[in-house]
Amino acid sequence: MTDAAAVIETRGLTKRYRGGHTAVDRLDLRVPAGSVFGFLGPNGSGKTTTIRLLLGLLAPTSGTATVLGAPMPRASRAVLPRVGALIEGPALYGYLSGRDNLVRYDSADPSADPRTRRARVAGALDRVGLGAAAARKAKTYSLGMKQRLGLAAALLQPRSLLVLDEPTNGLDPQGMREIRTLIRELAADGTTVFLSSHLLDEIEQVCTHAAVMNRGALIAQGSVAELAARTRGRLSVTGPDPADAARVLKEHGITDLAVTEDRVTGEVPADAELADINAALVRAGVRVRAFGQERASLEDAFVALTGEGFDVAG
Numbered sequence: 001m002t003d004a005a006a007v008i009e010t011r012g013l014t015k016r017y018r019g020g021h022t023a024v025d026r027l028d029l030r031v032p033a034g035s036v037f038g039f040l041g042p043n044g045s046g047k048t049t050t051i052r053l054l055l056g057l058l059a060p061t062s063g064t065a066t067v068l069g070a071p072m073p074r075a076s077r078a079v080l081p082r083v084g085a086l087i088e089g090p091a092l093y094g095y096l097s098g099r100d101n102l103v104r105y106d107s108a109d110p111s112a113d114p115r116t117r118r119a120r121v122a123g124a125l126d127r128v129g130l131g132a133a134a135a136r137k138a139k140t141y142s143l144g145m146k147q148r149l150g151l152a153a154a155l156l157q158p159r160s161l162l163v164l165d166e167p168t169n170g171l172d173p174q175g176m177r178e179i180r181t182l183i184r185e186l187a188a189d190g191t192t193v194f195l196s197s198h199l200l201d202e203i204e205q206v207c208t209h210a211a212v213m214n215r216g217a218l219i220a221q222g223s224v225a226e227l228a229a230r231t232r233g234r235l236s237v238t239g240p241d242p243a244d245a246a247r248v249l250k251e252h253g254i255t256d257l258a259v260t261e262d263r264v265t266g267e268v269p270a271d272a273e274l275a276d277i278n279a280a281l282v283r284a285g286v287r288v289r290a291f292g293q294e295r296a297s298l299e300d301a302f303v304a305l306t307g308e309g310f311d312v313a314g
């Protein structure tokens with residue numbers, strides 16, 4: 001966990017809203033430099049609240065947050081110019097074109113050179129695939145186009161860190177793919193990307209690291225591979241004699257057996273040797289077409305970590 005410097009680090013970060021609801025509960029988060037970090041959790045688990053705390057838009061009830069090595073919200077003025085952010089739908093002027101919305105954003109940035117504004121805006125629009133729609137009023141944009149315009153605004157300047165709250169929300173599969181590609185490109189250029197999502201699949205496809213939130217509390221964090229490895233996949237044996245296979249597997253300590261027409265699956269104990277189990281099947285004369293351990297997904301890990309499914313309420 002300590003190989004790369006942390007771009008975001010929180011200690012006991014807590015936010016209790018008026019009325020006593022604890023939206024973020026003693027969060028110890030560590031986002032390594034250069035990672036694409038997925039912040040995963042169902043609706044209401046505290047993702048947006050955490051992001052607002054990280055960006056200094058909310059003051060914590062207790063605990064601390066460090067972003068790019070400086071304390072937030074105290075160092076906001078120094079830190080925020082190096083952070084591109086997109087939170088819950090960007091603030092856009094509907095009567096302005098997409099291009100003019102970006103010109104407005106760029107003009108509001110005192111460090112942005114007006115002489116290169118046009119090129120910067122055009123570059124950002126192209127990067128998110130809005131070049132052709134640049135002259136249209138933003139109010140005629142689809143949700144996905146608005147989301148991309150917000151992303152373009154975050155990309156007007158080179159950033160050390162991008163913080164994206166549900167960046168693919170409202171996008172169709174093609175749009176989601178494009179945003180994922182864009183995130184990979186930005187990461188390849190050295191930008192650390194922190195993105196929230198309630199979609200496991202999306203996190204698995206694009207992220208190197210992830211943290212899992214549940215009801216305001218962090219239940220796991222680490223590399224995506226590490227998280228997935230916390231649950232070994234089930235052993236699966238396919239062949240014409242699943243009942244015989246199940247008997248042999250049971251004798252060798254495989255538990256939670258499930259037999260279907262031509263396949264038996266089960267949980268492998270930590271000390272079991274797969275090669276020995278395979279040999280035992282052969283010795284018993286069980287005919288096997290396929291033998292192997294299923295890949296554990298982040299979803300398996302989530303279920304194992306929380307004891308519940310990844311249920312997105314609404």
Ligand SMILES: Nc1ncnc2c1ncn2[C@@H]1O[C@H](COP(=O)(O)OP(=O)(O)OP(=O)(O)O)[C@@H](O)[C@H]1O
Nearest residue numbers: 017021023041042043044045046047048049050198
């Ligand atoms: N301004 C607020 N005042 C009171 N409670 C709030 C406020 N904002 C959020 N909450 C509550 O805090 C909890 C966490 O909300 P938050 O928006 O951070 O979750 P989230 O993980 O971003 O959810 P989603 O996936 O729906 O965006 C929820 O129970 C929510 O109702």
Ligand SMILES: [Mg+2]
Nearest residue numbers: 047048049165
């Ligand atoms: Mg949210």
